[in-house]
Amino acid sequence: MAQKHQTPLLDELEKGPFPSFVKEMKRAAEHSEYAQDLLGQLELSYKEKVTHWKHGGIVGVRGYGAGVIGRYSDVPDKFPGVAHFHTVRVNQPAGFFYTTSALREICDIWDKYGSGLTNMHGSTGDIILLGTKTDNLEPIFAELSSRGWDLGGSGSAVRTPSCCVGPGRCEWACYDTLELTYQITQKYQDELHRPMFPYKFKFKMAGCAVDCIAAIARADMSIIGTWKDNIQIDQDEVRNYAQSGMDIQKEIVDMCPTGCMSWDGNELKINDEDCNRCMHCIAKMTKALRPGKERGATILLGSKAPIVTGALMSWVIVPFMKMEPPYEELFDLVDRIWEFWDEHGKNRERIGELIERLGFPTFLKEVGLDPHPAMVKEPRRDPFFFWSEEDIEK
Amino acid sequence: MDREELKKVIYELVEKSMGKKKLKQSDILKKVSADHGVDKSEVKAALRELLDSGQLIFTYFGGSYVEIPPKE
CATH class of the missing domain: 3.30.70.2500 (Alpha-Beta Plaits)
Structure with missing residues (x-):
């Protein structure tokens, strides 16, 4: 032609x-x-x-x-x-x-x-x-x-859930992102195909805090893998990295955002209580360090691109949740969040914008979540919940 | 209220609002449920039948709405 x-x-x-x-x-x-x-x-x-x-x-x-x-x-x-x-x-x-x-x-x-x-x-x-x-x-x-294909989400509906490659190709996945994505897709078929919300709602599942799917910046609900216990360390492999030329003090210890690590030239020590599970050290020393064994996910809410109003990043609403089938705890939480959004949301108002408008305490109260110090809006900022008059009297 | 009657109520609500206000699915569920004391899940099921049969359709104008399809 x-x-x-x-x-x-x-x-x-x-x-x-x-x-x-x-x-x-x-x-x-x-x-x-x-x-x-x-x-x-x-x-x-x-x-x-x-x-x-x-x-x-x-x-x-x-x-x-x-x-x-x-x-x-x-x-x-x-x-x-x-x-x-x-x-x-x-x-x-x-x-x-x-x-x-x-x-x-x-x-x-x-x-x-x-x-x-x-x-x-x-x-x-x-x-x-x-x-x-x-x-x-x-x-x-x-x-x-x-042939077994289906249409995805658009408009004021649940958008097609998406995830990183998870345990399919990645040893850091703290939960099975592929399975959860499939189960969310099946569970919310009606919400995916028949727009029923004030505006769009996106789920993104990342297996760890490296967040290859960029959930924290794009998804209304970001489900990001994490662990509760200590980082697994193989000290022999740490020493191998040092002998191979890695400057562990400069590249690992000094880059730790919480300063929870130390290196004496022979042993790498981590104060896991202060670790914020950012994955930097694990991603740099893949043979020596691994996520802990008690694994699950952090649930974050509210990110969006600047369409109607400005961009938002997701913030923590549940610091740790076990992420295993049948995922009842997660689905129950999602239903409560949608009920809150359905009740108060204006036309074309994303869930993050609604929480900003009504305030985080209102959200927590109506959804039935207890305030927690890990509910930070931005890294290294104060938790943004407030004490009510009744709480002060207590 | 039986299913057919409920479908009629929903259709009339959408018809009356045409040209005045575009209705979202949640607007219909809330309004019909409150006015007629019917559970939202029943309203949703009736609305779904209307959408599946093509008597009502979803449209998109910045957000998603439920409307009567235009006459050919």
Whole structure:
């Protein structure tokens, strides 16, 4: 298929040493009318410095209120191939583990019904299939469903839960992030497909404080692996690191954020009471140090990107929870949090914003959590709960 | 209140609010439950039947709402 539109501005983006999305779109345009007109419309947007997309509206598959994001061109006469250019979100497998045949299956379906362009993965974690027509939505959904795939979350719904690779590939995982992600996905199917909240709600599961899934910055509920007891130390391996040239004082002890370590040239000592489980030393000395044996997760709440109001980071609401099937304690907590949000949340107000508006003491009281010194809003800041008049009298 | 009657109440609520206020699912559950003394889970089940049958649809305009589908 010959190039339909001249794209001098986009062509500039092919010239650098970096991978180019323009190059990929041009490859797709060799056999896709969607991609042809997408290049044309994008060139126009670059030229006029204004978007030509209209977003939202009434598109979806019957019975679901999530999983399809409506997108229309406001210049359909010029670019009929992208008059409709809806995005389909497909629920990714936990930990992003695929077989090659599964990837081929997705791509074949998308070549048949859509633009062939994908985003692996969107920031929520879903497989993002970019660009199709309204008439193709039901057939795509039918074909995906018949092969065991499902749509992901969008709008004011639970967003597709996502997690790090967990115990699938990582020895530091303090709980089975893959299993929990699967169980949350199954448990909250209704909340995922049928938007019922004031706004979106994201779960992200990280196996340890390294937080490869960036849960603390992105998820309304961040479930981050941790341990209760002492870091496991192999002193022989510590000495091996020192003999191999590692400056343990400078690279490990002096970098400890709580200053809970010491090194006398022969033995590494850790005062575990002062350790905040940041994972720095473990990540640097992988052979010598390991997380403790009594493992679980810290539950944090409230992070979000700056969409309606400013960005927030998650903060601790439960310092330690055992994270084992059937996860009843966690699900019970989630239900209480949603009840609080449903009762008080304004339209398009995330849970973190609601807590900021009503105050943390109100949240703790209504959700039935006891205040704890570990409930810090930011590292090395005072806990932000307050004493009521009644408490002072006691 | 039986299921069909409940569905009628929900549909009429959505119909009446059209052009005035977009309703979220939680608005419908709260309003119908309070006005008719029906448990929210029953309202939710009735609403789901209306959505599954296509009599009501979800729309997205910054947030997600429940509306009557436009006439073809």
